[in-house]
Amino acid sequence: MIGRAAAAFLFVLTAATAVHAEEVTHTVLDFQDLKGWEEDDHEKALDTFLLTCPDLDDPDWRALCALAQQKPDAKDFFQLFFRPVLIEDGKKALFTGYFEPELNGSLSPGGRYRYPLYRKPPEAQGAVPWLSRREIEAGVAMQGRGLEIVWVDDLVEKFFLQIQGSGRVTLPDGRKIRVGYGGANGHEYRSVGAELVRRGIYQAHQVSAQVIKNWVRRNPAAGQELLWHNPSYVFFRRIDSVPAHMGPLGAMNRSVTAGRTIAVDPAYVPLGAPVWIEKEGAGPIRRLMIAQDTGSAIKGAQRADIFIGTGDEAGRKAGRLRDPGRMVVLLPIQRAYATATEPNL
Incomplete structure (x- = not known):
């Protein structure tokens, strides 16, 4: 995924000060150290884990996935075969949506319907960077080549x-099609916010995000110029294999799961x-x-983007989410203690 994953903070002014590298620490915790652990719906977490664990290649994870596929009691499964590890890099935790x-x-x-979503052209595959957003949208490089997937309004x-x-x-006619990330033009993202x-x-x-949208709509010409300020451009691919309910x-x-998938x-954090x-x-x-996604703007040990869902209401909730807290990774027991900065023996 790109920097959506990117969330609200992509649109605000970022600090210009340099960030110094900090030592990364791994601290093994107990499950009783996790606030609210007893009250969670662990079955939903296990169902989400099962969506992606068959794709994990590491032997430790493969063994745990095989156990999970036998549908054990979810809470016991996580407590018996994992240990919570607090991974810190000196930066404060930040959650967005x-x-x-x-x-x-x-x-x-x-x-x-005047604004096309394009597939990535062949000549852009190896060119970094390729044409800018302005050059793509104001030029003729994409025209008449059948690269359009759909036109939006x-x-x-x-x-x-x-x-x-x-x-x-x-x-x-009411039908819905789904599009997914199909590559980019190689230019660095510049915040229009x-x-x-x-x-x-x-x-x-x-x-x-809503403030930016409203300003662009009130100022069409200046709004177009504002969007061109960001030279980064994303291409898409049509995805017909994912059912509408997923x-x-x-x-x-x-597929990611609303309220259970995070980008890390x-x-x-291992995917x-x-x-x-x-x-x-x-x-x-x-x-x-479950850590099932990434984003170019999601950087750091205590940084996560929470998938909220589909549609305008989910978008409004995601746009408001920008909060502190803590995230603790569950690792296979042997790996948890092997990576601990100061093993809790």
């Missing part, structure tokens, strides 16, 4: 779909691992989730 957008579109252009919703990396498009702050239009704390594909090429930094979430702030969350 992401979602699957729903747009309106048509398989043919015309009327309000809203330029700014298309822009935010590219940030999220996947979504659904409702056709005029930060640009609005730089211009003095908003203060950093005022900027959100979530979009994550980094493990499996795989440099610290497929269970992760205990203690999100503070508004609407505290105490829940076992």
